[in-house]
Amino acid sequence: MRVSRFQKKTTRPSQNGDDSIETTSPKVPLNPSGKVNRFAAQYSNQKPQRKFQNASSLTNPGYRGHYKQKDQNSPNNNPELNSKGNKPVLNSYQQYNEMKQKLKDQQKLGNANKLTMQRTATIPKKTDSRKRNLEKEKERIKIKIPEFITVSNLATIMHVPLNKIIKSMEDLGFENVRHNYILEKDNAILIADEFNFEAIVLNANTVEDIFSEPVKPGKLKPRPPVVTIMGHVDHGKTTILDYLRKSSVVEQEFGGITQHIGAFTAITPESKKQITFLDTPGHAAFLKMRERGAIVTDIVILVVAADDSVMPQTIEAIKHIKKTGVPLIVAINKCDKHGVNIDKVVGDLASHDIDVEDYGGETQTVRVSGKTGLNMDKLEEAIITLSEMLELQTEPDGVANEGWIIESKVEKGVGYVATVLVRRGTVKNGDILVAGNTYCKVRGLRDENGNSIKKAGPSSPAQVFGWKELPVGGEFVIQAKDERRARKAVSHRIAREKAIKQREEVEQINEQRSEEVKELARRNKIAEMKMAGLDTSALEKLEDESQCIQCNYIIKSDVFGSAEAIKESINGIGNEEVKANVILCETGALTQSDLELAKTLNAQIFCFNLAVPKEISLAADREGVAIKEHNVIYHLIEDVTTELTSKLKPKIETKVLGEVEVADVFTISTKTKKISIAGCKVTNGTIKRTSNVRVFRNDEQIYEGTLTSLKYVKEDIAEARKGNECGLAFDKWDKFEAGDKIQVYEDIEHTRYL
Numbered sequence: 001m002r003v004s005r006f007q008k009k010t011t012r013p014s015q016n017g018d019d020s021i022e023t024t025s026p027k028v029p030l031n032p033s034g035k036v037n038r039f040a041a042q043y044s045n046q047k048p049q050r051k052f053q054n055a056s057s058l059t060n061p062g063y064r065g066h067y068k069q070k071d072q073n074s075p076n077n078n079p080e081l082n083s084k085g086n087k088p089v090l091n092s093y094q095q096y097n098e099m100k101q102k103l104k105d106q107q108k109l110g111n112a113n114k115l116t117m118q119r120t121a122t123i124p125k126k127t128d129s130r131k132r133n134l135e136k137e138k139e140r141i142k143i144k145i146p147e148f149i150t151v152s153n154l155a156t157i158m159h160v161p162l163n164k165i166i167k168s169m170e171d172l173g174f175e176n177v178r179h180n181y182i183l184e185k186d187n188a189i190l191i192a193d194e195f196n197f198e199a200i201v202l203n204a205n206t207v208e209d210i211f212s213e214p215v216k217p218g219k220l221k222p223r224p225p226v227v228t229i230m231g232h233v234d235h236g237k238t239t240i241l242d243y244l245r246k247s248s249v250v251e252q253e254f255g256g257i258t259q260h261i262g263a264f265t266a267i268t269p270e271s272k273k274q275i276t277f278l279d280t281p282g283h284a285a286f287l288k289m290r291e292r293g294a295i296v297t298d299i300v301i302l303v304v305a306a307d308d309s310v311m312p313q314t315i316e317a318i319k320h321i322k323k324t325g326v327p328l329i330v331a332i333n334k335c336d337k338h339g340v341n342i343d344k345v346v347g348d349l350a351s352h353d354i355d356v357e358d359y360g361g362e363t364q365t366v367r368v369s370g371k372t373g374l375n376m377d378k379l380e381e382a383i384i385t386l387s388e389m390l391e392l393q394t395e396p397d398g399v400a401n402e403g404w405i406i407e408s409k410v411e412k413g414v415g416y417v418a419t420v421l422v423r424r425g426t427v428k429n430g431d432i433l434v435a436g437n438t439y440c441k442v443r444g445l446r447d448e449n450g451n452s453i454k455k456a457g458p459s460s461p462a463q464v465f466g467w468k469e470l471p472v473g474g475e476f477v478i479q480a481k482d483e484r485r486a487r488k489a490v491s492h493r494i495a496r497e498k499a500i501k502q503r504e505e506v507e508q509i510n511e512q513r514s515e516e517v518k519e520l521a522r523r524n525k526i527a528e529m530k531m532a533g534l535d536t537s538a539l540e541k542l543e544d545e546s547q548c549i550q551c552n553y554i555i556k557s558d559v560f561g562s563a564e565a566i567k568e569s570i571n572g573i574g575n576e577e578v579k580a581n582v583i584l585c586e587t588g589a590l591t592q593s594d595l596e597l598a599k600t601l602n603a604q605i606f607c608f609n610l611a612v613p614k615e616i617s618l619a620a621d622r623e624g625v626a627i628k629e630h631n632v633i634y635h636l637i638e639d640v641t642t643e644l645t646s647k648l649k650p651k652i653e654t655k656v657l658g659e660v661e662v663a664d665v666f667t668i669s670t671k672t673k674k675i676s677i678a679g680c681k682v683t684n685g686t687i688k689r690t691s692n693v694r695v696f697r698n699d700e701q702i703y704e705g706t707l708t709s710l711k712y713v714k715e716d717i718a719e720a721r722k723g724n725e726c727g728l729a730f731d732k733w734d735k736f737e738a739g740d741k742i743q744v745y746e747d748i749e750h751t752r753y754l
């Protein structure tokens with residue numbers, strides 16, 4: 001068996017399989033020539049040549065990172081244009097600063113010219129531009145970074161999505177950037193500057209945050225694989241996972257009750273090796289990890305049902321697998337069923353660019369049944385074989401522990417509990433761990449069977465007790481030397497986050513204010529135009545379009561992971577007309593204050609896997625607050641979609657029912673007034689007394705409205721058909737003339753869907 005094509009084509013994040021490798025310590029080991037040695041080169045987690053290139057970029061002041069090299073003598077070497085001809089490509093930070101200064105000077109010059117031109121009209125305040133510059137400086141948030149930092153760590157610090165940073169780096173001339181690309185300080189400062197942050201470089205002892213240690217090659221040992229199962233709905237993912245989980249519980253001598261902790265381990269029946277399965281990979285925590293560029297999965301099992309073959313979500317999964325480059329094994333499930341056509345499945349997979357081993361390719365296919373257990377042992381052994389080929393390694397000890405938060409919840413009598421998937425080191429009682437804005441002195445560890453354990457090594461999931469606050473799923477976990485360092489890191493992170501939030505709020509307020517100004521201007525314009533008797537429909541339409549209905553929701557859930565997953569799923573639903581908006585997303589029981597919030601903001605409450613206390617339910621009835629209970633995320637999302645859909649304006653289809661021509665105009669007198677009547681002939685279809693009508697003269701519409709009377713001679717009639725004559729009077733309009741054409745129509749409403 002060979003390694004999957006996907007794996008061959010793409011560079012694995014690191015040799016030791018540790019995607020979470022973050023920054024190096026400032027003490028990058030140098031060889032006698034002053035260059036980073038091979039060991040340091042591993043920080044970059046790239047192919048050997050690439051590693052060396054990266055490594056040299058760490059020390060060689062003339063060559064920073066992956067900036068494109070340029071021929072300095074070339075007449076085309078214009079530092080203001082890159083290869084695409086639109087953005088600067090810079091060879092050094094110094095060059096970047098020079099260019100910035102040049103732009104500033106040009107700006108100043110431009111301003112000076114403008115001022116000279118304006119001088120005759122107004123006397124400008126000399127301090128204006130200085131003030132503006134000062135204000136701009138004030139907006140910049142200071143962040144403290146170590147001398148070397150990975151792109152993903154910089155993204156986390158600045159609260160900027162990883163892909164935005166990578167995009168900006170590419171615009172600056174960096175090439176082949178990945179999440180674990182190590183930036184040396186000048187480049188980190190430059191990138192931070194792009195996002196309006198002032199990066200201050202500190203050394204290891206003064207930096208307030210905690211970052212990963214460099215890889216220690218001498219301490220690398222093999223580690224178990226971490227596996228995810230993907231596939232189309234109903235193809236048997238859960239059944240396969242349940243089978244593996246149950247069989248692993250039976251293996252346990254003192255097996256307790258299996259708990260859902262987001263991951264579990266299984267020992268293979270033959271080789272007795274450990275595999276860790278992640279059982280909720282669509283979960284918000286995993287989305288967050290992915291957003292940070294961390295690929296926690298080493299191998300993906302793609303489940304395809306033998307009786308259904310490749311379906312839309314199978315194709316989605318294949319796309320995802322190819323994008324991430326994670327090696328793959330195909331499990332053709334439901335092979336216990338009679339009459340299934342396995343050859344068709346294999347053919348379909350091949351036609352979707354999976355190089356199945358059946359056709360001489362490199363991707364293993366295993367025929368299984370999650371229901372009967374058929375070949376499940378073979379599937380597990382296939383995982384082990386592939387993982388051995390991948391040479392997954394990490395340091396089980398001798399480094400600060402690292403991992404990821406998979407799940408978190410509040411447990412009665414225990415407090416905050418989080419499932420940590422250990423990636424590096426071994427977590428034990430008394431260790432100090434930092435995750436996001438909280439830390440913990442480990443008070444206890446539990447495995448997925450509820451058994452108390454003393455330690456959890458690489459690739460193991462463990463429930464960890466002792467957190468000061470509930471950690472958020474998807475956060476990176478790192479060990480601190482002591483509690484003081486952990487507290488310092490957390491308070492530093494909180495302060496940094498607060499500053500970023502404040503800046504975002506200011507930006508939001510400014511945006512809102514400028515929208516308000518625009519809105520006011522539009523309304524004034526409409527009023528002005530109306531007074532002048534002009535047509536304002538286009539402007540009013542714009543106004544209508546700008547009004548988006550927001551449906552507010554409060555999510556309460558038993559575990560943080562579910563609450564976050566629901567929030568992520570719901571917040572994306574809607575369009576420019578109607579949108580779902582989660583205003584609160586929390587774990588724990590529904591309270592009176594939640595009800596009050598729902599009432600104030602006209603929100604609906606969703607309780608996920610939570611019972612609603614009776615008194616709260618009664619209070620909600622009294623207050624008119626809707627509470628809905630769910631325990632399947634999919635149903636909850638459906639519920640929201642249905643509500644949003646009901647708020648969409650229907651699509652109006654206009655159907656022409658008949659055509660009438662005005663032959664003559666005459667006047668009749670009633671007791672109170674004279675009425676103009678259009679004497680008409682129906683040329684097509686039927687006209688009804690209740691019809692909507694449009695009147696055209698020389699193909700131009702001159703009236704749209706309804707009828708007030710439909711007569712035949714003096715008699716009121718309900719309808720007139722083709723060839724009939726009739727007299728029409730219109731609602732508050734009598735400007736018709738002989739020869740006008742009348743179109744009779746009806747509007748048919750069609751429900752729209754999101």
Ligand SMILES: Nc1nc2c(ncn2[C@@H]2O[C@H](COP(=O)(O)OP(=O)(O)OP(=O)(O)O)[C@@H](O)[C@H]2O)c(=O)[nH]1
Nearest residue numbers: 232233234235236237238239333334335369370371
């Ligand atoms: N005969 C047979 N039925 C199976 C097998 N695996 C799963 N099923 C059945 O297929 C149906 C769907 O199985 P699930 O495990 O819920 O599928 P899933 O992929 O997890 O579905 P979603 O969670 O909805 O995406 C259930 O009725 C299972 O009993 C199998 O190997 N053989």
